[in-house]
Amino acid sequence: MTTERSSLLTRPGAVDGDGVDAGVAAHYGDPLREQRLLSEGLAVVDLSHRGVVTVTGPDRLSWLHSITTQQLTALAPRVSAESLVLTPKGHIEHSLHLVDDGVATWITTEPGDAPALVRWLDSMRFMLRVEVSDVTADWAVLGEPSGQESQPGEPLAWRDPWPGLVGDTAAYGPVEGHPATNRAWRELLVPRPELAAAVGERDLAGTWASEALRVAAWRPRFGFETDHRTIPHEVDWLRTAVHLHKGCYRGQETVARVHNLGRPPRRLVFLHLDGSGHTLPGAGEAVMLGDRQVGQLTSVARHHVDGPIALALVKRNTPVDAALAIGGISAAQDEVVAP
Incomplete structure (x- = not known):
């Protein structure tokens, strides 16, 4: 580099x-x-x-x-x-x-x-x-x-x-x-x-x-x-x-095989992070559903309108309405890639 x-x-x-x-x-x-x-x-x-x-x-x-x-x-x-x-x-x-x-x-x-x-x-x-x-x-x-x-x-x-x-x-x-x-x-x-x-x-x-x-x-x-x-x-x-x-x-x-016959093993999600604290999780941190890791944070930012936001890759079968957490910070997900 x-x-x-x-x-x-x-x-x-x-x-x-x-x-x-x-x-x-x-x-x-x-x-x-x-x-x-x-x-x-x-x-x-x-x-x-x-x-x-x-x-x-x-x-x-x-x-x-x-x-x-x-x-x-x-x-x-x-x-x-x-x-x-x-x-x-x-x-x-x-x-x-x-x-x-x-x-x-x-x-x-x-x-x-x-x-x-x-x-x-x-x-x-x-x-x-x-x-x-x-x-x-x-x-x-x-x-x-x-x-x-x-x-x-x-x-x-x-x-x-x-x-x-x-x-x-x-x-x-x-x-x-x-x-x-x-x-x-x-x-x-x-x-x-x-x-x-x-x-x-x-x-x-x-x-x-x-x-x-x-x-x-x-x-x-x-x-x-x-x-x-x-x-x-x-x-x-x-x-x-x-x-x-x-x-x-x-x-x-x-x-071709995944498009025609299968489904991708992971899916991208958009996360609204709880911004009540002073710090945000970093890219690479584990995305948790309860006590089980279901994915990994990929990008984190502070948006001028939406506040703390992020992208993450999670397992395809992670429920789309599940409340997730990263480092103790709660996260609500928007579906980017359909499961």
Whole structure:
């Protein structure tokens, strides 16, 4: 993982994040105000710790199509797509935010994941006309609350399709009434030396703000809502990242088998946490039903309207109306993935 600190950490009030989000600001002194500004479309988020990978060459889209979960062969320039790399057993191994500019396919990844992704992609090139490069040192990501694809003359951007159903896919959570129906989010790609100029006069919000809005949107994040055995169905990730009839790719057999014949062993839930205390549980803590562990907390945030909220993976047969507890803190669940 890169240890480079963002140049925006010199801004007044900036507090460095920790864990995977170290190197960019968690907040700039008032995280709830930043969250409100972000939700109103009035702020941007420094995501310059994300990895950036390019794939060039005439075979790039057909090649990426053949080894990942999404339909990519006819991807038009400046049209965004989301795809996953799965293990042979169908477990999520990488999450790819893709947009093509007509010459190269640009991919942003979770912080620290670009080197591993590049190694894997290089191992899959064989004789195809593609070149893979880790350009994280030269390019930075800036998150902004916009639902528009980038236009010629603007910085290239990846628009988040969540929670729409993309292509021939399926939803494991609600289609109507999804809390993220009106969510707008995209990632701008800017030369790293021009990051401050790209922010301009706009307000900055930290990752605490963007994470709270992500959790409220039930949006899975690789490395948070996933572990070494997560399959896309468990976190409702088919809806934006998996095409069900696109041909063979690694892990496809598991995707098809679970979709057609079975049910995922775990399911994502959204939790309303009791906020009467001063502390909140942390990601990774056990989710309890009585004296029995039924799952694990994956993301925790303080929302400017809903208060303490979280996402968790629980066993599929956990009753949807059960009162749960994490570290002695009670939690009421909303069904994200149906049991």
